[in-house]
Amino acid sequence: MRVRVSTLKSGVLWKSVAPPLQVGPPLRPLHTPVLSNPSSIPNERIQPLDPLTDLFGRRHTYLRISLSEKCNLRCKYCMPSEGVPLTKRDDLLSTDEIIKLADVFVKQGVNKIRLTGGEPTVRRDIVQIIERLKSLQGLETVAMTTNGLTLTRQLPSLQKAGLDIINISLDTLKPNKYELMTRRKGFERAMAGIHLAKQLGYNPVKINCVVMKDFNDDEICDFVEFTENHSADVRFIEYMPFSGNSWKDDKMVSYKTMVDTIKSRWPNFTPLPNGPNDTSKAWHVPGFKGQVGFISSMSEHFCGSCNRIRLTADGNLKVCLFGNAEVSLRDALRSNISDDDLNCLIGAAIRRKNKQHADMLRHKFLQRDSLKHTNRYQIKSPITLTGRNLIKFPNNYKTFVRTYSSDVHDKLSHVDETGRANMVDVGEKKITNRTAKAKGIVTVGARIIKLIADNEIKKGDVLTVAQIAGIMAAKRTSDIIPLCHNIALSSVNIKLVLNETQILIFADAHCAGQTGVEMEALTAVTVAALTIYDMCKSVSHSISIEKIILIQKTGGKSQYNKYNTEPITDSEMFYPTYV
Structure with missing residues:
Protein backbone atom coordinates (compact mmCIF):
# COMPACT_ATOMS: atom_id res chain seq x y z
CA MET A 1 0.00 0.00 0.00
CA ARG A 2 1.40 3.43 -0.97
CA VAL A 3 0.37 6.47 1.06
CA ARG A 4 0.73 9.85 -0.55
CA VAL A 5 1.51 12.71 1.81
CA SER A 6 1.64 16.48 1.32
CA THR A 7 1.52 19.64 3.42
CA LEU A 8 -1.32 21.86 2.23
CA LYS A 9 -1.58 25.60 2.84
CA SER A 10 -3.36 25.01 6.13
CA GLY A 11 -0.39 23.02 7.39
CA VAL A 12 -2.47 19.83 7.71
CA LEU A 13 -1.04 16.59 6.40
CA TRP A 14 -3.28 14.59 4.07
CA LYS A 15 -3.24 11.10 2.63
CA SER A 16 -5.06 9.26 -0.12
CA VAL A 17 -7.68 6.77 1.03
CA ALA A 18 -6.38 3.22 1.31
CA PRO A 19 -7.34 0.00 3.09
CA PRO A 20 -6.92 0.19 6.90
CA LEU A 21 -3.46 -0.64 8.16
CA GLN A 22 -3.25 -3.96 9.97
CA VAL A 23 -1.45 -3.82 13.30
CA GLY A 24 0.75 -6.72 14.20
CA PRO A 25 4.04 -8.36 13.31
CA PRO A 26 5.93 -7.95 11.15
CA LEU A 27 5.98 -4.16 11.51
CA ARG A 28 7.19 -2.45 8.34
CA PRO A 29 7.55 1.31 7.78
CA LEU A 30 5.47 3.00 5.11
CA HIS A 31 7.06 4.98 2.28
CA THR A 32 5.75 8.54 2.11
CA PRO A 33 6.81 10.21 -1.16
CA VAL A 34 5.85 13.87 -1.52
CA LEU A 35 2.73 14.57 -3.58
CA SER A 36 3.72 17.33 -5.99
CA ASN A 37 0.16 18.23 -7.01
CA PRO A 38 -2.40 17.45 -4.29
CA SER A 39 -5.17 19.09 -6.27
CA SER A 40 -4.90 16.26 -8.80
CA ILE A 41 -6.66 13.92 -6.36
CA PRO A 42 -10.46 14.26 -6.28
CA ASN A 43 -11.70 15.85 -3.04
CA GLU A 44 -13.84 12.85 -2.13
CA ARG A 45 -10.69 10.70 -2.00
CA ILE A 46 -8.78 12.97 0.45
CA GLN A 47 -8.96 12.72 4.25
CA PRO A 48 -6.74 13.99 7.09
CA LEU A 49 -3.81 11.82 8.18
CA ASP A 50 -4.40 10.71 11.79
CA PRO A 51 -1.77 12.52 13.91
CA LEU A 52 -1.88 9.80 16.59
CA THR A 53 -0.90 6.92 14.27
CA ASP A 54 2.77 6.23 13.58
CA LEU A 55 4.40 4.67 10.52
CA PHE A 56 3.97 1.18 11.99
CA GLY A 57 0.21 1.46 12.46
CA ARG A 58 0.26 1.97 16.22
CA ARG A 59 -2.43 4.42 17.35
CA HIS A 60 -1.55 6.35 20.50
CA THR A 61 -4.63 6.81 22.68
CA CYS A 306 2.74 0.59 22.45
CA ASN A 307 -0.02 3.21 22.46
CA ARG A 308 1.59 5.63 24.93
CA ILE A 309 3.01 9.11 24.57
CA ARG A 310 4.30 11.44 27.27
CA LEU A 311 4.06 15.17 27.93
CA THR A 312 6.77 16.46 30.26
CA ALA A 313 6.22 19.10 32.91
CA ASP A 314 7.98 21.68 30.72
CA GLY A 315 5.76 20.86 27.76
CA ASN A 316 7.91 18.54 25.65
CA LEU A 317 6.28 15.67 23.78
CA LYS A 318 8.13 12.35 24.14
CA VAL A 319 6.89 9.61 21.85
CA CYS A 320 9.00 6.98 23.64
CA LEU A 321 9.80 6.80 27.34
CA PHE A 322 13.30 5.53 26.53
CA GLY A 323 14.00 7.98 23.71
CA ASN A 324 15.72 11.35 24.05
CA ALA A 325 13.91 13.01 21.15
CA GLU A 326 11.45 15.66 22.27
CA VAL A 327 9.38 18.36 20.58
CA SER A 328 8.35 21.43 22.57
CA LEU A 329 4.59 21.83 22.45
CA ARG A 330 4.91 24.53 25.09
CA ASP A 331 6.93 26.77 22.76
CA ALA A 332 4.56 26.03 19.91
CA LEU A 333 1.56 26.90 22.07
CA ARG A 334 3.13 30.11 23.30
CA SER A 335 3.87 31.16 19.72
CA ASN A 336 0.09 31.19 19.11
CA ILE A 337 0.20 28.22 16.79
CA SER A 338 -3.14 27.18 15.27
CA ASP A 339 -4.75 23.90 16.31
CA ASP A 340 -4.20 22.55 12.79
CA ASP A 341 -0.47 23.29 12.92
CA LEU A 342 -0.27 21.87 16.46
CA ASN A 343 -1.86 18.62 15.25
CA CYS A 344 0.59 18.62 12.34
CA LEU A 345 3.51 19.01 14.78
CA ILE A 346 2.22 16.21 17.01
CA GLY A 347 1.65 13.94 14.03
CA ALA A 348 5.14 14.55 12.65
CA ALA A 349 6.68 13.68 16.03
CA ILE A 350 4.65 10.49 16.40
CA ARG A 351 5.40 9.39 12.83
CA ARG A 352 9.11 9.41 13.58
CA LYS A 353 8.69 7.03 16.52
CA ASN A 354 10.97 4.02 16.09
CA LYS A 355 9.74 0.47 15.65
CA GLN A 356 11.18 -0.29 19.09
CA HIS A 357 13.21 1.59 21.65
CA ALA A 358 16.94 1.60 21.07
CA ASP A 359 19.53 0.25 23.49
CA MET A 360 19.11 2.20 26.72
CA LEU A 361 22.74 3.21 26.99
CA ARG A 362 23.46 3.97 23.31
CA HIS A 363 20.52 5.66 21.58
CA LYS A 364 21.08 5.60 17.80
CA PHE A 365 19.55 8.84 16.61
CA LEU A 366 19.01 11.67 19.10
CA GLN A 367 20.77 12.77 22.28
CA ARG A 368 19.33 15.68 24.21
CA ASP A 369 21.73 18.42 25.20
CA SER A 370 20.37 18.90 28.70
CA LEU A 371 23.07 21.29 29.95
CA LYS A 372 22.28 24.18 27.61
CA HIS A 373 18.85 24.60 26.05
CA THR A 374 15.77 22.59 26.92
CA ASN A 375 14.86 22.10 23.28
CA ARG A 376 18.27 21.77 21.65
CA TYR A 377 19.28 18.53 20.00
CA GLN A 378 22.49 16.85 18.99
CA ILE A 379 21.37 15.16 15.81
CA LYS A 380 23.10 12.00 14.62
CA SER A 381 22.82 10.20 11.30
CA PRO A 382 20.49 9.33 9.61
CA ILE A 383 18.76 12.51 10.87
CA THR A 384 20.47 15.76 9.91
CA LEU A 385 19.97 19.39 10.84
CA THR A 386 18.90 21.71 8.05
CA GLY A 387 18.34 25.43 8.32
CA ARG A 388 16.85 27.24 11.29
CA ASN A 389 14.81 25.08 13.66
CA LEU A 390 14.20 22.35 11.08
CA ILE A 391 14.83 18.66 11.50
CA LYS A 392 15.23 16.69 8.28
CA PHE A 393 14.32 13.02 8.37
CA PRO A 394 15.54 10.17 6.16
CA ASN A 395 14.74 10.63 2.50
CA ASN A 396 11.91 8.10 2.43
CA TYR A 397 9.96 10.23 4.93
CA LYS A 398 10.20 13.51 2.93
CA THR A 399 8.98 15.39 6.01
CA PHE A 400 10.12 18.61 7.69
CA VAL A 401 9.22 19.56 11.27
CA ARG A 402 9.48 22.89 13.05
CA THR A 403 10.79 22.35 16.56
CA TYR A 404 9.73 25.76 17.95
CA SER A 405 12.94 26.06 19.92
CA SER A 406 16.11 28.11 20.19
CA ASP A 407 18.65 28.49 17.41
CA VAL A 408 21.41 25.90 17.43
CA HIS A 409 24.97 27.21 17.77
CA ASP A 410 27.26 24.27 17.21
CA LYS A 411 30.55 26.03 16.46
CA LEU A 412 33.36 25.58 18.97
CA SER A 413 34.50 29.01 20.14
CA HIS A 414 38.13 27.99 20.75
CA VAL A 415 38.77 26.46 17.32
CA ASP A 416 39.62 28.50 14.20
CA GLU A 417 38.62 27.81 10.59
CA THR A 418 41.52 25.38 10.12
CA GLY A 419 40.61 23.36 13.20
CA ARG A 420 43.49 24.63 15.33
CA ALA A 421 43.15 25.74 18.95
CA ASN A 422 42.50 29.47 19.17
CA MET A 423 42.12 31.94 22.04
CA VAL A 424 38.97 34.05 21.73
CA ASP A 425 39.53 37.77 21.22
CA VAL A 426 37.41 39.62 23.79
CA GLY A 427 38.91 43.06 23.14
CA GLU A 428 35.72 44.49 21.62
CA LYS A 429 33.40 43.13 24.28
CA LYS A 430 31.85 45.47 26.81
CA ILE A 431 32.94 45.39 30.43
CA THR A 432 30.06 44.06 32.52
CA ASN A 433 29.57 42.60 35.98
CA ARG A 434 29.87 38.84 35.57
CA THR A 435 29.12 36.01 37.98
CA ALA A 436 29.23 32.23 37.81
CA LYS A 437 28.32 29.47 40.24
CA ALA A 438 29.48 25.86 40.19
CA LYS A 439 28.81 22.77 42.24
CA GLY A 440 30.50 19.45 42.92
CA ILE A 441 30.19 16.39 45.16
CA VAL A 442 32.82 14.39 46.99
CA THR A 443 31.55 11.06 48.33
CA VAL A 444 33.77 9.98 51.23
CA GLY A 445 31.56 7.75 53.38
CA ALA A 446 30.14 8.11 56.88
CA ARG A 447 33.43 7.38 58.67
CA ILE A 448 35.38 10.20 57.02
CA ILE A 449 32.44 12.61 57.40
CA LYS A 450 32.53 12.03 61.15
CA LEU A 451 36.31 12.55 61.27
CA ILE A 452 35.98 15.80 59.32
CA ALA A 453 33.13 17.04 61.52
CA ASP A 454 35.18 16.27 64.63
CA ASN A 455 38.33 17.78 63.03
CA GLU A 456 40.24 14.53 63.58
CA ILE A 457 41.82 14.12 60.12
CA LYS A 458 45.60 13.90 60.61
CA LYS A 459 46.41 16.53 57.99
CA GLY A 460 44.26 19.14 59.71
CA ASP A 461 41.06 21.10 59.12
CA VAL A 462 39.82 19.64 55.82
CA LEU A 463 37.08 22.16 55.12
CA THR A 464 39.21 25.24 55.74
CA VAL A 465 42.16 23.98 53.70
CA ALA A 466 39.86 22.93 50.82
CA GLN A 467 38.21 26.34 50.87
CA ILE A 468 41.56 28.17 50.69
CA ALA A 469 42.83 25.81 47.95
CA GLY A 470 39.74 26.41 45.85
CA ILE A 471 40.05 30.19 46.14
CA MET A 472 43.76 30.09 45.21
CA ALA A 473 43.05 27.85 42.22
CA ALA A 474 40.30 30.12 40.91
CA LYS A 475 42.81 33.01 40.83
CA ARG A 476 45.28 30.86 38.84
CA THR A 477 42.79 29.37 36.35
CA SER A 478 44.52 30.84 33.29
CA ASP A 479 47.79 29.15 34.37
CA ILE A 480 46.05 25.76 34.39
CA ILE A 481 43.62 25.96 31.45
CA PRO A 482 45.59 27.04 28.35
CA LEU A 483 42.99 29.12 26.48
CA CYS A 484 41.44 30.88 29.47
CA HIS A 485 41.93 34.63 29.86
CA ASN A 486 43.72 36.06 32.88
CA ILE A 487 40.85 37.68 34.77
CA ALA A 488 41.06 40.08 37.70
CA LEU A 489 38.52 38.51 40.04
CA SER A 490 36.70 40.75 42.48
CA SER A 491 35.70 37.85 44.75
CA VAL A 492 35.59 34.06 45.05
CA ASN A 493 33.42 32.37 47.64
CA ILE A 494 33.36 28.68 48.49
CA LYS A 495 30.82 26.91 50.68
CA LEU A 496 31.16 23.28 51.82
CA VAL A 497 28.18 21.33 53.20
CA LEU A 498 28.41 17.94 54.93
CA ASN A 499 25.72 15.30 54.79
CA GLU A 500 25.81 11.66 55.90
CA THR A 501 28.31 10.43 53.29
CA GLN A 502 29.14 13.40 51.04
CA ILE A 503 30.65 16.85 50.94
CA LEU A 504 28.80 19.28 48.67
CA ILE A 505 30.98 22.07 47.29
CA PHE A 506 29.50 25.35 46.04
CA ALA A 507 31.66 28.07 44.49
CA ASP A 508 30.79 31.46 43.03
CA ALA A 509 33.13 33.85 41.25
CA HIS A 510 32.64 37.54 40.43
CA CYS A 511 34.42 40.08 38.25
CA ALA A 512 33.90 43.19 36.18
CA GLY A 513 35.31 42.18 32.83
CA GLN A 514 34.92 41.29 29.18
CA THR A 515 34.54 37.53 29.53
CA GLY A 516 32.79 35.10 31.84
CA VAL A 517 34.09 33.53 35.04
CA GLU A 518 32.53 30.06 34.77
CA MET A 519 35.95 28.42 34.38
CA GLU A 520 37.12 30.09 37.59
CA ALA A 521 34.09 28.77 39.49
CA LEU A 522 34.53 25.27 38.06
CA THR A 523 38.26 25.31 38.83
CA ALA A 524 37.54 26.36 42.43
CA VAL A 525 35.18 23.41 42.92
CA THR A 526 37.57 20.96 41.25
CA VAL A 527 40.64 21.90 43.27
CA ALA A 528 38.65 22.04 46.51
CA ALA A 529 37.45 18.49 45.76
CA LEU A 530 40.99 17.28 45.00
CA THR A 531 42.21 18.84 48.24
CA ILE A 532 39.58 16.94 50.19
CA TYR A 533 40.74 13.73 48.51
CA ASP A 534 44.37 14.45 49.32
CA MET A 535 43.66 15.15 52.97
CA CYS A 536 41.42 12.11 53.47
CA LYS A 537 43.14 9.45 51.36
CA SER A 538 45.10 8.12 54.36
CA VAL A 539 41.77 6.99 55.83
CA SER A 540 40.38 5.48 52.63
CA HIS A 541 40.96 5.55 48.88
CA SER A 542 37.28 4.81 48.24
CA ILE A 543 36.55 8.45 47.58
CA SER A 544 34.77 9.65 44.46
CA ILE A 545 34.63 13.13 42.95
CA GLU A 546 31.58 13.59 40.75
CA LYS A 547 29.02 15.89 39.12
CA ILE A 548 31.12 19.03 38.89
CA ILE A 549 28.75 21.30 36.99
CA LEU A 550 28.06 24.94 36.21
CA ILE A 551 24.80 25.94 37.83
CA GLN A 552 24.57 29.65 37.03
CA LYS A 553 26.11 32.24 34.76
CA THR A 554 25.18 35.93 34.47
CA GLY A 555 26.49 39.12 32.92
CA GLY A 556 27.48 37.85 29.50
CA LYS A 557 25.77 37.10 26.21
CA SER A 558 24.91 33.51 27.14
CA GLN A 559 23.19 33.48 30.52
CA TYR A 560 21.31 30.78 32.33
CA ASN A 561 20.26 29.62 35.75
CA LYS A 562 19.58 25.96 35.10
CA TYR A 563 20.04 24.08 38.34
CA ASN A 564 18.52 24.05 41.78
CA THR A 565 21.49 25.00 43.96
CA GLU A 566 20.05 24.09 47.33
CA PRO A 567 21.61 20.96 48.88
CA ILE A 568 19.32 18.14 49.95
CA THR A 569 19.45 17.80 53.74
CA ASP A 570 18.00 15.34 56.20
CA SER A 571 15.65 18.02 57.50
CA GLU A 572 13.87 18.36 54.14
CA MET A 573 10.11 17.98 54.57
CA PHE A 574 8.33 15.06 52.94
CA TYR A 575 5.18 17.10 52.42
CA PRO A 576 4.71 18.79 49.05
CA THR A 577 6.71 21.81 48.11
CA TYR A 578 4.09 23.39 45.93
CA VAL A 579 4.90 24.37 42.37
Missing part, protein backbone atom coordinates in the same frame (compact mmCIF):
# COMPACT_ATOMS: atom_id res chain seq x y z
CA TYR A 62 -2.90 6.94 26.07
CA LEU A 63 -1.26 10.20 27.19
CA ARG A 64 0.91 10.51 30.30
CA ILE A 65 1.22 14.07 31.62
CA SER A 66 3.95 14.99 34.10
CA LEU A 67 2.57 17.69 36.39
CA SER A 68 5.78 18.45 38.24
CA GLU A 69 9.51 17.72 38.24
CA LYS A 70 9.56 17.85 42.04
CA CYS A 71 9.26 14.83 44.32
CA ASN A 72 9.18 14.40 48.09
CA LEU A 73 11.23 11.17 47.88
CA ARG A 74 14.71 10.40 46.52
CA CYS A 75 14.31 6.82 45.29
CA LYS A 76 17.68 5.34 44.36
CA TYR A 77 16.50 3.95 41.02
CA CYS A 78 14.93 7.26 40.01
CA MET A 79 17.22 10.15 40.92
CA PRO A 80 20.54 10.98 42.58
CA SER A 81 20.59 11.84 46.27
CA GLU A 82 21.23 15.54 45.64
CA GLY A 83 18.09 15.82 43.53
CA VAL A 84 17.73 16.71 39.86
CA PRO A 85 17.96 19.94 37.83
CA LEU A 86 14.72 21.89 38.17
CA THR A 87 13.16 23.94 35.41
CA LYS A 88 12.23 27.55 36.16
CA ARG A 89 8.57 27.94 37.07
CA ASP A 90 7.83 30.13 34.03
CA ASP A 91 9.11 27.36 31.76
CA LEU A 92 6.69 24.78 33.19
CA LEU A 93 3.25 24.28 31.72
CA SER A 94 0.55 26.35 33.37
CA THR A 95 -2.75 24.75 34.32
CA ASP A 96 -4.49 26.32 31.31
CA GLU A 97 -1.74 25.04 28.99
CA ILE A 98 -2.07 21.52 30.40
CA ILE A 99 -5.82 21.52 29.78
CA LYS A 100 -5.41 23.06 26.33
CA LEU A 101 -2.91 20.42 25.19
CA ALA A 102 -4.96 17.64 26.78
CA ASP A 103 -8.01 18.89 24.87
CA VAL A 104 -6.07 18.83 21.60
CA PHE A 105 -5.02 15.22 22.19
CA VAL A 106 -8.48 14.10 23.30
CA LYS A 107 -10.10 15.63 20.23
CA GLN A 108 -7.76 13.52 18.10
CA GLY A 109 -8.63 10.30 19.93
CA VAL A 110 -6.75 10.05 23.24
CA ASN A 111 -9.16 8.39 25.69
CA LYS A 112 -6.92 7.86 28.73
CA ILE A 113 -4.69 10.32 30.57
CA ARG A 114 -2.37 9.41 33.43
CA LEU A 115 -0.97 12.12 35.72
CA THR A 116 2.62 11.54 36.84
CA GLY A 117 5.60 13.52 38.09
CA GLY A 118 8.00 13.79 39.76
CA GLU A 119 5.23 13.43 42.28
CA PRO A 120 1.91 14.75 40.94
CA THR A 121 0.40 15.41 44.36
CA VAL A 122 2.93 18.20 45.04
CA ARG A 123 1.04 20.28 42.50
CA ARG A 124 -1.24 22.66 44.40
CA ASP A 125 -4.00 22.59 41.78
CA ILE A 126 -4.07 18.81 41.27
CA VAL A 127 -7.78 18.59 42.21
CA GLN A 128 -8.75 21.37 39.79
CA ILE A 129 -6.69 19.77 37.00
CA ILE A 130 -8.54 16.47 37.42
CA GLU A 131 -11.91 18.22 37.47
CA ARG A 132 -11.13 20.06 34.23
CA LEU A 133 -9.76 16.96 32.53
CA LYS A 134 -12.91 15.02 33.38
CA SER A 135 -14.95 17.68 31.63
CA LEU A 136 -13.24 16.97 28.29
CA GLN A 137 -15.68 15.22 25.98
CA GLY A 138 -14.29 11.90 24.80
CA LEU A 139 -11.87 11.34 27.68
CA GLU A 140 -12.84 8.08 29.38
CA THR A 141 -10.22 7.61 32.09
CA VAL A 142 -8.08 9.81 34.33
CA ALA A 143 -5.45 7.88 36.27
CA MET A 144 -2.59 8.90 38.56
CA THR A 145 0.68 7.37 39.71
CA THR A 146 1.81 8.55 43.15
CA ASN A 147 4.10 7.56 46.02
CA GLY A 148 1.05 7.76 48.30
CA LEU A 149 2.54 9.94 51.03
CA THR A 150 -0.28 12.51 50.97
CA LEU A 151 -3.22 10.29 49.99
CA THR A 152 -4.76 10.15 53.45
CA ARG A 153 -5.25 13.91 53.15
CA GLN A 154 -5.92 14.29 49.42
CA LEU A 155 -7.53 11.12 48.06
CA PRO A 156 -11.18 11.87 49.00
CA SER A 157 -10.99 15.19 47.12
CA LEU A 158 -9.20 13.57 44.19
CA GLN A 159 -11.87 10.88 43.93
CA LYS A 160 -14.63 13.46 44.10
CA ALA A 161 -12.92 15.39 41.29
CA GLY A 162 -13.12 12.28 39.12
CA LEU A 163 -9.91 10.27 39.57
CA ASP A 164 -10.71 6.85 38.11
CA ILE A 165 -7.55 4.78 38.67
CA ILE A 166 -4.71 5.07 41.14
CA ASN A 167 -1.25 3.43 41.10
CA ILE A 168 0.83 3.64 44.27
CA SER A 169 4.59 3.10 44.16
CA LEU A 170 5.84 0.83 46.95
CA ASP A 171 9.10 -1.09 46.53
CA THR A 172 9.29 -2.85 49.88
CA LEU A 173 7.08 -4.06 52.71
CA LYS A 174 9.80 -3.37 55.30
CA PRO A 175 9.88 0.10 56.90
CA ASN A 176 13.67 0.22 57.36
CA LYS A 177 14.29 -0.84 53.76
CA TYR A 178 11.75 1.74 52.54
CA GLU A 179 13.77 4.49 54.18
CA LEU A 180 17.00 3.11 52.72
CA MET A 181 15.56 2.93 49.19
CA THR A 182 13.74 6.28 49.18
CA ARG A 183 16.24 8.13 51.39
CA ARG A 184 13.20 9.38 53.33
CA LYS A 185 10.74 8.17 55.97
CA GLY A 186 7.12 7.57 55.00
CA PHE A 187 6.37 3.82 54.85
CA GLU A 188 3.44 4.04 57.25
CA ARG A 189 1.86 6.89 55.27
CA ALA A 190 2.24 5.01 51.98
CA MET A 191 0.56 1.92 53.48
CA ALA A 192 -2.21 4.09 54.95
CA GLY A 193 -2.78 5.50 51.47
CA ILE A 194 -3.15 2.00 50.03
CA HIS A 195 -5.69 0.99 52.66
CA LEU A 196 -7.65 4.23 52.18
CA ALA A 197 -7.80 3.65 48.43
CA LYS A 198 -9.31 0.22 49.08
CA GLN A 199 -11.87 1.70 51.48
CA LEU A 200 -12.89 4.30 48.90
CA GLY A 201 -13.64 1.59 46.38
CA TYR A 202 -10.61 1.58 44.09
CA ASN A 203 -10.58 -2.02 42.93
CA PRO A 204 -7.99 -3.15 42.38
CA VAL A 205 -5.50 -0.83 44.00
CA LYS A 206 -2.45 -1.00 41.74
CA ILE A 207 0.93 -1.17 43.46
CA ASN A 208 4.10 -0.52 41.44
CA CYS A 209 7.25 -2.26 42.68
CA VAL A 210 10.64 -1.76 41.04
CA VAL A 211 12.68 -4.92 41.66
CA MET A 212 16.45 -4.66 42.17
CA LYS A 213 18.79 -7.59 42.69
CA ASP A 214 20.20 -8.01 46.20
CA PHE A 215 18.01 -5.20 47.47
CA ASN A 216 14.34 -6.14 47.37
CA ASP A 217 14.22 -9.24 45.17
CA ASP A 218 13.97 -11.25 48.38
CA GLU A 219 10.49 -9.71 48.90
CA ILE A 220 8.94 -10.86 45.61
CA CYS A 221 7.04 -13.67 47.31
CA ASP A 222 6.04 -11.34 50.17
CA PHE A 223 4.29 -9.06 47.67
CA VAL A 224 2.55 -12.05 46.06
CA GLU A 225 1.42 -13.17 49.51
CA PHE A 226 0.00 -9.67 50.05
CA THR A 227 -2.47 -10.35 47.21
CA GLU A 228 -3.90 -13.38 49.05
CA ASN A 229 -6.20 -11.27 51.22
CA HIS A 230 -6.09 -7.92 49.41
CA SER A 231 -7.70 -7.04 46.08
CA ALA A 232 -4.46 -5.46 44.86
CA ASP A 233 -2.70 -5.64 41.53
CA VAL A 234 1.02 -5.75 42.36
CA ARG A 235 3.12 -4.84 39.33
CA PHE A 236 6.75 -5.87 39.36
CA ILE A 237 8.81 -3.52 37.19
CA GLU A 238 12.20 -4.42 35.79
CA TYR A 239 14.87 -1.98 36.96
CA MET A 240 15.44 0.50 34.12
CA PRO A 241 18.15 3.08 33.43
CA PHE A 242 17.37 6.75 34.01
CA SER A 243 19.70 9.71 34.22
CA GLY A 244 21.41 9.77 37.59
CA ASN A 245 20.45 6.32 38.90
CA SER A 246 23.81 4.59 38.16
CA TRP A 247 22.03 1.77 36.35
CA LYS A 248 23.87 -1.55 36.00
CA ASP A 249 22.52 -4.63 34.28
CA ASP A 250 23.56 -6.85 37.18
CA LYS A 251 20.98 -5.05 39.33
CA MET A 252 18.12 -6.02 37.03
CA VAL A 253 15.88 -9.00 37.85
CA SER A 254 14.22 -10.25 34.68
CA TYR A 255 10.56 -11.13 34.22
CA LYS A 256 11.41 -14.83 33.72
CA THR A 257 13.52 -14.91 36.89
CA MET A 258 10.68 -13.38 38.93
CA VAL A 259 8.15 -15.89 37.56
CA ASP A 260 10.48 -18.78 38.40
CA THR A 261 10.95 -17.42 41.93
CA ILE A 262 7.20 -17.25 42.50
CA LYS A 263 6.55 -20.68 40.96
CA SER A 264 9.07 -22.25 43.33
CA ARG A 265 6.64 -21.37 46.15
CA TRP A 266 3.32 -21.49 44.28
CA PRO A 267 3.66 -24.06 41.46
CA ASN A 268 0.09 -23.26 40.28
CA PHE A 269 1.00 -19.61 39.59
CA THR A 270 -0.93 -18.99 36.38
CA PRO A 271 -0.93 -16.34 33.59
CA LEU A 272 -4.11 -14.37 32.88
CA PRO A 273 -5.41 -12.94 29.58
CA ASN A 274 -4.01 -9.51 28.62
CA GLY A 275 -5.43 -6.68 26.53
CA PRO A 276 -3.82 -5.72 23.21
CA ASN A 277 -2.11 -2.62 24.65
CA ASP A 278 -1.35 -3.87 28.16
CA THR A 279 2.22 -3.27 29.31
CA SER A 280 1.77 -5.53 32.33
CA LYS A 281 1.73 -9.30 31.90
CA ALA A 282 -0.94 -10.48 34.36
CA TRP A 283 -0.59 -13.60 36.56
CA HIS A 284 -2.26 -14.83 39.73
CA VAL A 285 -2.24 -17.56 42.33
CA PRO A 286 -5.63 -19.35 42.10
CA GLY A 287 -7.75 -18.50 45.15
CA PHE A 288 -5.98 -15.23 45.92
CA LYS A 289 -8.09 -12.04 45.91
CA GLY A 290 -5.53 -9.99 44.01
CA GLN A 291 -3.17 -10.57 41.11
CA VAL A 292 0.37 -9.87 39.97
CA GLY A 293 1.73 -8.20 36.84
CA PHE A 294 5.17 -7.91 35.25
CA ILE A 295 6.37 -4.89 33.29
CA SER A 296 9.28 -6.33 31.31
CA SER A 297 10.59 -3.18 29.64
CA MET A 298 14.15 -4.49 29.52
CA SER A 299 13.96 -8.25 28.91
CA GLU A 300 10.80 -8.49 26.77
CA HIS A 301 9.81 -5.08 25.43
CA PHE A 302 6.22 -4.41 24.33
CA CYS A 303 7.02 -1.81 21.66
CA GLY A 304 4.91 -3.53 18.98
CA SER A 305 1.68 -2.69 20.82
